[in-house]
Structure formats: C-alpha cells, structure tokens
Amino acid sequence: MACEAERRPLGVFECQLCALSAPYSYVGQKPPDTRSVVLLEESYVLKDPFTADRNKFLVLGSRCSVCSRLVCVGPECSLFYSKRFCLPCVRENIDAFPREIQRDVEKRKMPAKMPCSKPRSPT
Numbered sequence: 001m002a003c004e005a006e007r008r009p010l011g012v013f014e015c016q017l018c019a020l021s022a023p024y025s026y027v028g029q030k031p032p033d034t035r036s037v038v039l040l041e042e043s044y045v046l047k048d049p050f051t052a053d054r055n056k057f058l059v060l061g062s063r064c065s066v067c068s069r070l071v072c073v074g075p076e077c078s079l080f081y082s083k084r085f086c087l088p089c090v091r092e093n094i095d096a097f098p099r100e101i102q103r104d105v106e107k108r109k110m111p112a113k114m115p116c117s118k119p120r121s122p123t
C-alpha cells in the first residue's frame with residue numbers, strides 16, 4: 001500500500017499556551033492529497049480522521065512568527081494577521097496592529113467580563 005506511510009502521524013503537536021495536543025500528519029503549506037489547497041502559512045495539519053473525504057483536513061496550529069512558539073489556532077492562543085502571532089506577542093506589540101485587531105484582542109482578553117447591559121438571570 002503506497003498510502004501506508006502518509007497515514008502515520010509525524011508527531012504530536014502541542015500548543016505551548018494551552019493544553020491542546022494532537023497528532024499531526026503534515027507540516028507545511030500544501031497538505032498532500034488536497035486539491036488546490038494552499039495554506040497561508042506553514043501549518044501543522046491533521047487529516048480529518050472522521051471523514052473519508054481526502055480534501056478534509058484540520059489545521060492544528062503553527063509557529064508564532066515573532067517568538068517561534070508553537071501555538072494552536074484557537075482564539076485564545078493566536079491570531080493570523082498576514083502571519084501567525086501568538087497572543088502574548090500580539091499584546092506586547094499591540095500598537096503595531098490595526099485598530100480592528102486591537103479591538104479583537106481586547107475582546108479575547110476579557111472572557112469573564114460581562115457587559116453591564118446584560119444582567120445575569122438564573123434560568
């Protein structure tokens with residue numbers, strides 16, 4: 001079987017900011033067996049194990065372009081703005097980002113804070 005080797009995971013992706021870890025099967029911008037898919041960044045990719053569709057795959061994460069930490073694509077860990085940035089690096093260099101990104105990060109920063117207009121009611 002020729003496809004035997006590519007099924008084997010290359011290793012385990014571990015986000016260095018959260019607890020996410022998952023085996024990845026490809027690192028790069030063009031996952032194999034995908035038709036005309038080119039990723040915007042070098043990514044850790046896992047072939048979707050839940051479907052037989054060869055074009056389906058999951059992007060687990062990639063390396064921060066500033067500190068080269070390995071981070072997942074989760075909104076609490078990183079964002080993509082022409083390159084991948086981990087959130088700690090974004091916050092350190094927040095002035096370098098456009099206002100829409102700043103606002104977006106502000107939102108992510110305070111997950112516990114509820115807007116005052118929305119009173120909590122036990123339902």
Ligand SMILES: [Zn+2]
Pocket residue numbers: 015016017018019020071072073074076077
């Ligand atoms: Zn993460």
Ligand SMILES: [Zn+2]
Pocket residue numbers: 064065066067068069085086087088089090
């Ligand atoms: Zn970083």
